[in-house]
Amino acid sequence: MLRVLICVSGGGTNLQAIIDAWKAGELGDTQIVRVLSNNADAYALKRAELAGIEGVCVSPKEYENREDFHKALLQTINDANPDLIVLAGFLVVVPKEVIAAYRNRIINIHPSLIPSFCGTGYYGLKVHEAALARGVKISGATVHFVDEGTDTGPIILQKAVEVKEGDTPKELQLRIMEEAEWVILPKAIRLIADGKIAIGDKQ
Ligand code: GRF
Numbered sequence: 001m002l003r004v005l006i007c008v009s010g011g012g013t014n015l016q017a018i019i020d021a022w023k024a025g026e027l028g029d030t031q032i033v034r035v036l037s038n039n040a041d042a043y044a045l046k047r048a049e050l051a052g053i054e055g056v057c058v059s060p061k062e063y064e065n066r067e068d069f070h071k072a073l074l075q076t077i078n079d080a081n082p083d084l085i086v087l088a089g090f091l092v093v094v095p096k097e098v099i100a101a102y103r104n105r106i107i108n109i110h111p112s113l114i115p116s117f118c119g120t121g122y123y124g125l126k127v128h129e130a131a132l133a134r135g136v137k138i139s140g141a142t143v144h145f146v147d148e149g150t151d152t153g154p155i156i157l158q159k160a161v162e163v164k165e166g167d168t169p170k171e172l173q174l175r176i177m178e179e180a181e182w183v184i185l186p187k188a189i190r191l192i193a194d195g196k197i198a199i200g201d202k203q
Pocket of ligand 1: 044109110124
């Protein structure tokens with residue numbers, strides 16, 4: 001069984017898509033063991049509660065410094081003993097200790113077709129603003145493994161989405177979520193649960 005921990009910061013629509021797929025039996029032999037938020041007010045925690053999944057908040061505001069926050073984050077993750085960590089709209093830069101401890105076992109959803117509009121500074125609406133400013137006709141979403149870089153890990157799945165004439169960043173963001181993110185994130189978890197994804201250089 002694949003024990004999955006999901007990290008969130010906000011609304012949690014990607015979390016909801018995973019929960020819905022899980023409840024529909026579409027995630028294979030998967031168990032969502034914990035939802036971790038860095039933000040106590042995240043609606044994603046409510047979604048976890050409604051689904052009967054344990055939600056835990058580890059907020060940087062509760063710690064004196066970044067180091068203590070990172071330690072608490074790692075401890076909270078370790079306590080859940082996950083096989084896979086899913087970053088579903090998690091706005092914290094994952095500490096290197098966590099990446100090292102869960103090498104090739106952390107995946108992230110990014111709302112563009114990597115390597116376009118990714119890397120430092122490209123998060124939330126900024127990604128879609130940049131895509132529209134460049135005038136691309138196609139954007140989309142990417143699920144990738146997390147390494148020490150920003151959006152640099154191996155790509156698992158991508159899905160293209162049409163950019164429409166006159167789109168606002170919010171309209172494009174919503175279309176990408178509906179048509180791509182909510183589809184490929186559960187799909188990637190399923191592939192991993194089924195043992196269909198392998199990457200070399202595991203340490
Ligand atoms: C999504 O656009 C995701 O790609 C990005 O943050 C957003 C999270 O939305 N990293 P939600 O919290 O899943 O609704």
